[in-house]
Amino acid sequence: MGKTLTILAHGDSDGVCSAAIAKAALSSRYDEVKVFFTHPAGLLEDLTNFASGDLIIVDVAINETHVENIRNYLRNYGGEVTYIDHHPPPLNTSVEDLGFTETYVDYVEEASTSELTYRKYRKELSKDFDRVALYGAIADYADVTPWVEEALSRWDKRQIYFEAGILSQGLENSRKLYNLKRDVVNHLSKNLRPSTHEELLKRALNQTQENEKLLTWVEQNVRIEGRVAYVLNPPGSIPIAAIYTLRTANTEVGIAGEVRNDLIVMSLRTTNKKLNLNNTLRKITPTIGGSGGGHKNAAGARIPKENLSKLIELLNEELKRTQQT
Missing domain, CATH: 3.90.1640 (inorganic pyrophosphatase (n-terminal core))
Known part of the structure; x- marks a missing residue:
C-alpha cells in the first residue's frame, strides 16, 4: 500500500x-x-x-x-x-x-x-x-x-x-x-x-446575480430585537445575508440563520469593536445547547431552533456590557 x-x-x-x-x-x-x-x-x-x-x-x-x-x-x-x-x-x-x-x-x-x-x-x-x-x-x-x-x-x-x-x-x-x-x-x-x-x-456570475436578489429579500424580511437584527431561511448565502442584515437594519449585530431539522445554523456579523463574537459565542451557546465561534467580528453558530430568542436576548445583554467598559 x-x-x-x-x-x-x-x-x-x-x-x-x-x-x-x-x-x-x-x-x-x-x-x-x-x-x-x-x-x-x-x-x-x-x-x-x-x-x-x-x-x-x-x-x-x-x-x-x-x-x-x-x-x-x-x-x-x-x-x-x-x-x-x-x-x-x-x-x-x-x-x-x-x-x-x-x-x-x-x-x-x-x-x-x-x-x-x-x-x-x-x-x-x-x-x-x-x-x-x-x-x-x-x-x-x-x-x-x-x-x-x-x-x-x-x-x-x-x-x-x-x-x-x-x-x-x-x-x-x-x-x-x-x-x-x-x-x-x-x-x-x-x-x-x-x-x-x-x-x-x-457559478461566480450566478452568485453575483443571486446576491442582488438576496439584498432585496433581506430588506423585506429583516427583524430587529434591541441591537440585534436577524433573518431566517434567506434564499441564498447565509454569510452574505448576515452582512446584508447588518447593513439593512443598522444594528450592532446581524444574524442570518437556516433551519435544518431541529437546529438553526447561522452566521453572525458585528460592527461593535468592543464585542468579540468568537469569545461571546463560545461562552453563551453551550448554555443553550449549541456551539459557536469564529472571529471577533464574524462567526458562526448552531443552536436548537427553539432557543433563537434566548440567543438574541443573551447577545443584547453582552452588547449592553460593552457600553459599560
Missing part, C-alpha cells in the same frame, strides 16, 4: 486555497493525496470517517464540545497530524496540547490560514504561488497583514482581487458540491487562475 496524505479543510475560499497550497507542496512525497471538507461541528466525525495516513487539518477551528474526544482520537492516530489554523483556540485550551504532531497557528496578526500554509511550505513552492495564498486571504477578509501587503506589492492587485472575487463567489455558489470543490483545489494546486476554471466562473 502506498503512502497517503489526507487533507481536511474548511470548504470556503481560505480552506480551499490552504488545501491547494498543501497539496502542491507535498504531493511529491505521497502516492495519494485525498481532500475532504469539514467544519468545526463535524470535525470529529469526519476524522473518524475519512482520515488515513498522514493528516493535515487546515482552517478548521476546534470546537469546545469535542476537545477531549479529539484529544483521545489523536492520541491513538497512527500517522503524523499537522494542524494549521487562524481561529482562536477553544476556551481554556491550547491546541498545542491536543496531540498534533505539529501546529502552525497565529492568533495575533489575524492572518488567513492560506497565508499561514503558504508561509509554512513556501520553500517547496514556486515563487508565483503566493498569489494562491492571496486569493484565500482576500476572500477571508484577512488582507491587511504585513505579509499580504508586501506580497500584493509584487502583483497587479486589481488582477489578484478580481481572481479572489471569482473564487469566493464561485465557491459560495457551490456550497455542498464537494467534488467540484476538490476539482478547484486541484486546479489551484497547479497555480491556475480561478477565472480559467469554467464551472467556477459560471
Whole structure:
C-alpha cells in the first residue's frame, strides 16, 4: 500500500486555497493525496470517517464540545497530524496540547490560514504561488497583514482581487458540491487562475446575480430585537445575508440563520469593536445547547431552533456590557 496524505479543510475560499497550497507542496512525497471538507461541528466525525495516513487539518477551528474526544482520537492516530489554523483556540485550551504532531497557528496578526500554509511550505513552492495564498486571504477578509501587503506589492492587485472575487463567489455558489470543490483545489494546486476554471466562473456570475436578489429579500424580511437584527431561511448565502442584515437594519449585530431539522445554523456579523463574537459565542451557546465561534467580528453558530430568542436576548445583554467598559 502506498503512502497517503489526507487533507481536511474548511470548504470556503481560505480552506480551499490552504488545501491547494498543501497539496502542491507535498504531493511529491505521497502516492495519494485525498481532500475532504469539514467544519468545526463535524470535525470529529469526519476524522473518524475519512482520515488515513498522514493528516493535515487546515482552517478548521476546534470546537469546545469535542476537545477531549479529539484529544483521545489523536492520541491513538497512527500517522503524523499537522494542524494549521487562524481561529482562536477553544476556551481554556491550547491546541498545542491536543496531540498534533505539529501546529502552525497565529492568533495575533489575524492572518488567513492560506497565508499561514503558504508561509509554512513556501520553500517547496514556486515563487508565483503566493498569489494562491492571496486569493484565500482576500476572500477571508484577512488582507491587511504585513505579509499580504508586501506580497500584493509584487502583483497587479486589481488582477489578484478580481481572481479572489471569482473564487469566493464561485465557491459560495457551490456550497455542498464537494467534488467540484476538490476539482478547484486541484486546479489551484497547479497555480491556475480561478477565472480559467469554467464551472467556477459560471457559478461566480450566478452568485453575483443571486446576491442582488438576496439584498432585496433581506430588506423585506429583516427583524430587529434591541441591537440585534436577524433573518431566517434567506434564499441564498447565509454569510452574505448576515452582512446584508447588518447593513439593512443598522444594528450592532446581524444574524442570518437556516433551519435544518431541529437546529438553526447561522452566521453572525458585528460592527461593535468592543464585542468579540468568537469569545461571546463560545461562552453563551453551550448554555443553550449549541456551539459557536469564529472571529471577533464574524462567526458562526448552531443552536436548537427553539432557543433563537434566548440567543438574541443573551447577545443584547453582552452588547449592553460593552457600553459599560
